[in-house]
Amino acid sequence: QVQLVESGGGLVQPGGSLRLSCAASGSIFSINTMGWYRQAPGKQRELVATITNGGRTNYADSVKGRFTISRDYVKNTVYLQMNSLKPEDTAVYYCNVDKVVAGTTHQLYLEVWGQGTLLTVSS
Numbered sequence: 001q002v003q004l005v006e007s008g009g010g011l012v013q014p015g016g017s018l019r020l021s022c023a024a025s026g027s028i029f030s031i032n033t034m035g036w037y038r039q040a041p042g043k044q045r046e047l048v049a050t051i052t053n054g055g056r057t058n059y060a061d062s063v064k065g066r067f068t069i070s071r072d073y074v075k076n077t078v079y080l081q082m083n084s085l086k087p088e089d090t091a092v093y094y095c096n097v098d099k100v101v102a103g104t105t106h107q108l109y110l111e112v113w114g115q116g117t118l119l120t121v122s123s
Contacts, residue, residue: 002026002102002112004095009117016121017083022095022114024076029106032099034071034078038091038119045094049080062088085121092116 008020024031035050035058049059049069057069068081078095095114102109 002028002097002100002109004097004112004114006093006095006114006117009093009119011120011122012085013123014085014087014121016085017081018085018119019082020080020093020095020117020119022078024078024097024100024112026102027104028076029101029103030099031076031097031101033097035096036069036078036080037094037096038089039094039116040088040091043091048093050096051078082119085119087121090119090121092118 003025004022006022008018012018031053033050033052036048037045038048039045047060048063049067051057051069051071059067066084070079094116098111100109100112
């Protein structure tokens with residue numbers, strides 16, 4: 001079974017930086033896209049950034065120029081470097097992977113979500 005373990009959330013002051021990590025485990029053979037989504041209180045979950053297995057990235061307009069997504073293909077880990085943080089970035093950040101092939105039978109998992117990590121941007 002594929003599992004995602006997120007880390008790196010916490011409390012940071014406006015203008016500060018933080019890096020989130022998400023490691024996928026479970027005898028993984030391949031992963032298509034890895035990404036980050038977030039959900040603020042009272043709002044719907046929204047895309048933050050994604051990165052494909054070819055390295056193509058996509059960002060929400062609200063984070064362009066401030067956040068950088070990267071991926072370690074050997075460790076099956078995705079990172080989100082967040083700079084110039086704003087109070088409106090406060091949310092639970094969820095890791096997401098899609099089209100994961102894992103296990104001895106090369107089972108296909110269409111989508112897997114992490115448990116979420118809370119980022120609070122406040123002075």
